[in-house]
Amino acid sequence: MDFKDYYAVLGVSESASPEDIKKAYRKLARKYHPDVSKEDDADAKFKDLGEAYEVLKDPEKRAEYDELRKYGARPDGSFEPPPGWQSASGFGRGGYTDADARQFSDFFEEIFGGGRGGNSGQGFSGGRGFRQSNRMRGEDVHARLALFLEEVFQGCEKQVSFRVHEADDHGRIVARQKNLKVKIPAGMREGQHLRLKGQGSPGIGGGEAGDLLIEVELAPHPLFSVEGRDVVVTVPIAPWEAALGAQITVPTVGSRVKVKVPRGSSGGRRLRLKGKGLPGKHPGDQIVLLQIVMPEQHSEQAEKLYQALAEAEVNFNPRSKLHV
């Protein structure tokens, strides 16, 4: 088991005052709250913070922890509590904390013991246990699922893995990994929720099973971006195609279409292809964003033609908006 340095987690020194610890915790809790932070490991960091604060805010637990920190930590970073160690602060049974100790680490469990065992009796659903009846609906499982744009267009089958909580033969609540293959219909939107009835945690005492609720996200695509219901694609064209107009082929999601570039198009011009955006009752459009690109090298003949062009268009000032 690894030793957890709660002082390092909160970024405070061993001699920090309770006020400093509270301040550090509050600041970091705001920063790493999984609903606020976009860092990948925010969830784990937030849990560590809660655990560290749970110990350091309590003078009794902090004293015990300091003792262990002195004697229990090994040079290689692993940790074993001294033989016969027993916590006097007996976390989790006195009910003086509202933290959900089931979330805490093995390290915490080893030192302050009884946390998870003590709490799991309270309720199936996150320890808030307000229902008194023995018959309980299983908890809903909330999950996120990222879909590629192609999958949004065509619908798809996705495998999802998630954890449910259920009672074992002895009535203890245990976690179980569940795998499902889910058929996702075409036309999902970002932020839309899907419900899979009865696929969450099983109920207790004949209660109904919870649901699996999936929130859909869009995975970034290398070619297409999404603006509301519209799909945007940047399409490079040659200067002469922009000047003379052209019939070009552009990619759509899962296919391609022919598009007419109007004569005299500037870079940045947006062409709208009706109904080629996100599918649905009111399908979006595909927007073709024109980008004028130059060949890396011009032939001698081309340079001469440009020279002639420069002479023919001598009155054109591309920088007129800059007043120069």
Added chain:
Amino acid sequence: MTRKDSILTVDVDEPQMTLTLREICERGECHAEFVIKLVSYGIIAPVEEGPEERQWQFDLAALARLRKAQRLQHDLNINLPGLAMSLDLLDEVQQMRREVDRLNQQLRQLMGEW
């Protein structure tokens, strides 16, 4: 203690499912007063807002938002006006992050870095 189970293919049902006030309380593990307060602060809204609370119907996005509100309130000790503002700002931040990602992608493409 985990055991793996075989893969089951499941069809998604009722993507447009709604929840009554009672159901959203049950799933959110909270009292109706809390939901009513969230509605009055504009933090969540029933699909169709009527004067009769018993007739309110909530979509699944409202349930997800209710749970987010609960987490923020519990973890950061935020009161209701603060919660309403935090969630609005978080929405705005999320929208802006998405916008920045999208614009960055278009910019990279315009610069020829595909």
